[in-house]
Amino acid sequence: MGSGAGKYIALGLIFVLALSIAGLITGAIGAGLTQSEEAKDAGETAEGPFIPKPEVHLPAQVVFPTSDREHYQAFLNAEEQEKAHGEESLTREQHEIIDEGPYQGSNFIVTNAILSSWVASILLVLLFVLGARKAALVPGRFQNFVEIAIEGLLNFVEAVVGKERSRLVFPVIATIFLFVIINAWIGLLPIYPSLGFKQGDIIQVHLLRPAGTDINMPLALALVSFVFVEYLGLKILGFGYITKFVRVGSLKHGIASLFRLQFLDAFQGLLDFFFVGPLEAFSELVRLISFTFRLFGNMTAGEILVLVSAFLVPFVATVGVYGLELLVGFIQALIFSGLTLVFAAIAITSHDAHEESHSA
Amino acid sequence: MLETLGIHFPSLAIYLVNFLLVLILLYLFAYKPILKLMDQRADRIRESLEASERAREEAASSQAAVQEQVTEARREGQRIIDLARESAERFRTEEMDKARQEAESFVERAKSDIQRERDNALAEVRASFGDLAITAAERVIRRSLDRQAHEELISQVLEEGESLRRT
Numbered sequence: 001m002g003s004g005a006g007k008y009i010a011l012g013l014i015f016v017l018a019l020s021i022a023g024l025i026t027g028a029i030g031a032g033l034t035q036s037e038e039a040k041d042a043g044e045t046a047e048g049p050f051i052p053k054p055e056v057h058l059p060a061q062v063v064f065p066t067s068d069r070e071h072y073q074a075f076l077n078a079e080e081q082e083k084a085h086g087e088e089s090l091t092r093e094q095h096e097i098i099d100e101g102p103y104q105g106s107n108f109i110v111t112n113a114i115l116s117s118w119v120a121s122i123l124l125v126l127l128f129v130l131g132a133r134k135a136a137l138v139p140g141r142f143q144n145f146v147e148i149a150i151e152g153l154l155n156f157v158e159a160v161v162g163k164e165r166s167r168l169v170f171p172v173i174a175t176i177f178l179f180v181i182i183n184a185w186i187g188l189l190p191i192y193p194s195l196g197f198k199q200g201d202i203i204q205v206h207l208l209r210p211a212g213t214d215i216n217m218p219l220a221l222a223l224v225s226f227v228f229v230e231y232l233g234l235k236i237l238g239f240g241y242i243t244k245f246v247r248v249g250s251l252k253h254g255i256a257s258l259f260r261l262q263f264l265d266a267f268q269g270l271l272d273f274f275f276v277g278p279l280e281a282f283s284e285l286v287r288l289i290s291f292t293f294r295l296f297g298n299m300t301a302g303e304i305l306v307l308v309s310a311f312l313v314p315f316v317a318t319v320g321v322y323g324l325e326l327l328v329g330f331i332q333a334l335i336f337s338g339l340t341l342v343f344a345a346i347a348i349t350s351h352d353a354h355e356e357s358h359s360a
Numbered sequence: 361m362l363e364t365l366g367i368h369f370p371s372l373a374i375y376l377v378n379f380l381l382v383l384i385l386l387y388l389f390a391y392k393p394i395l396k397l398m399d400q401r402a403d404r405i406r407e408s409l410e411a412s413e414r415a416r417e418e419a420a421s422s423q424a425a426v427q428e429q430v431t432e433a434r435r436e437g438q439r440i441i442d443l444a445r446e447s448a449e450r451f452r453t454e455e456m457d458k459a460r461q462e463a464e465s466f467v468e469r470a471k472s473d474i475q476r477e478r479d480n481a482l483a484e485v486r487a488s489f490g491d492l493a494i495t496a497a498e499r500v501i502r503r504s505l506d507r508q509a510h511e512e513l514i515s516q517v518l519e520e521g522e523s524l525r526r527t
Contacts, residue, residue: 059366108370117375121382128390137401143394150394171391175383211375215366220375 016316023313026050051314052202054307058300059102060111060214061205068109069197073204075102112206113214116192120182120211128178153177156338161345169344172228176221177337183211184299184329188322193307212299212332215292222291225340226284233347240350245281247273287343291336298332492517 024030031046045053062072078094090098103109131146139147153174158166186192187210196203211217233241243249254269302325309317496517500510 059368060371103368108374109368110374111371114371114374114378117378121378125382125385125389128386132390132393137397137404146390147394147398150391151398154395154398167395170395171383171387174391175379175386178386179379179382214371216368216371217375219367220372220379223372223376224379 019315020313023315023317027313028053028311029313048311048314051311054304054311056304056307058215060113060209060216062103062109063112063115063197063205063207064110068104068107069205071097071100071104072102073197073199075100076204077199111214112196112209113211113217116186116208117183117211117217119208120186121179123186124178124182149178150174153337157341160338160341161348165348169232169341172224173337173341173344176225176340177333180212180221180295180336181329181333183217184302184332185326186210187212187299187303188306188325188329193310210299210303212295213303215296218292218295218299219288221295221336222288225291225336225343226288228340229343229347230284232344236348237350241347245277245284247277250277287339291339295332295336298328302328489521492521 027048028046028051031048035046047053057076062068074094075097078090078098081089081094082098128146128149131142134140134143136143154166154170157170157173161169187208192208192210193206194203195208196206198204233244250269250272252269254266254273257263257265257269302321305321306318306325309321496513499513
């Protein structure tokens with residue numbers, strides 16, 4: 001038994017080693033070693049025989065409707081031509097296309113990221129609705145999985161906002177978590193880089209792309225998170241929530257102190273009203289940006305890392321990157337939902353109570 | 361600026377609607393039933409735990425009651441046995457006393473009977489002796505007084521008395 005297992009391990013190691021060598025030879029690294037001097041001097045990128053040099057498009061690519069996709073492809077071609085041969089080589093038509101930008105006007109278009117988010121959403125809803133459909137006191141395996149996910153998230157929420165308010169916050173937090181994680185993980189499926197609309201030999205427009213790499217998706221989630229937090233604050237604390245930003249009490253105290261010629265107190269009160277309050281409000285808005293770019297940056301970097309690792313060392317390097325990306329997807333989901341949760345918990349904690357605990 | 365980052369308001373709107381739709385669907389068809397179920401299960405587990413606790417307490421208390429009853433019964437039994445023993449003892453002494461008394465009275469009566477019989481017999485003997493003496497005296501007086509005749513006479517009388525006593 002032991003020697004048999006050892007044999008398999010040895011075989012596996014040999015296999016991995018062979019793949020690594022093949023990857024090194026056929027990848028960009030191998031190609032770079034064998035590249036001719038002239039090509040190096042010309043600044044050409046070495047390319048392996050299997051994986052072409054990856055192209056990274058920051059904005060999501062248009063997939064549907066077809067006319068918009070054709071416009072987008074024309075835009076890409078024109079841009080490439082401009083880069084290669086200068087602005088003079090463009091026709092008048094191509095100039096117009098470039099001026100119009102990648103998206104025609106402000107139509108509703110389906111980008112590959114949007115399509116991917118639809119696929120992910122359908123998958124997510126199907127998974128959970130099927131798991132909860134025949135909800136029984138004694139759960140089956142599928143229901144058990146859904147329950148574990150929901151219970152884990154509920155415990156997470158309860159740990160931050162307490163048991164009595166957890167049900168109020170839970171649906172949004174859990175959905176943010178699930179939405180982020182499924183959109184991150186679904187992008188690791190091998191069909192993602194392999195489906196698309198070709199131009200020549202290479203895929204110019206991919207059919208699917210992880211939604212997190214489209215800045216509109218993190219932005220939408222950040223908006224949801226922002227509105228949710230402010231709504232909760234107003235709902236639970238009412239007018240008291242606004243005094244966090246418009247510090248009327250401090251202003252009154254400052255003016256009263258001014259008349260009593262207590263200038264230090266007056267200064268403190270006025271500073272609180274004119275500076276700290278607006279700062280609080282500003283920090284709420286800044287969260288929007290930090291939320292957006294944290295998720296967008298992580299997802300985009302992950303995507304680029306997968307592309308680059310596949311380009312440099314095919315077959316092998318991607319495996320490690322995939323493991324990393326699974327972790328990153330989970331962590332980003334946890335961070336996005338966790339931060340929303342913490343901000344919500346701060347928003348529904350009374351400002352006065354906070355002050356008291358601060359001074360105590 | 362927004363364009364270069366790829367911010368596109370129709371897409372943003374699509375994502376927002378997408379997310380809210382997912383939220384609503386998950387809330388209605390997954391979170392709500394599962395959370396309800398989990399609460400139910402928690403209630404059920406709590407109830408059954410309480411019930412088992414109650415049953416345990418009941419068993420403990422009923423065992424104590426049974427123990428109490430057993431002790432009580434044992435004490436009662438002991439009491440009854442003691443009572444029986446005591447009454448038996450009393451009965452025995454009473455009966456013995458009675459028997460002794462009876463025996464004593466019987467002996468007493470027998471003694472007095474014997475006494476009376478003896479007295480009667482003595483009185484009778486005494487009476488018949490008087491008669492005999494008188495008869496003997498009469499004969500002595502009638503006959504001549506010789507010594508031999510006397511002695512014969514007396515022994516005759518005595519024999520008569522003897523035979524008389526025997527009867």
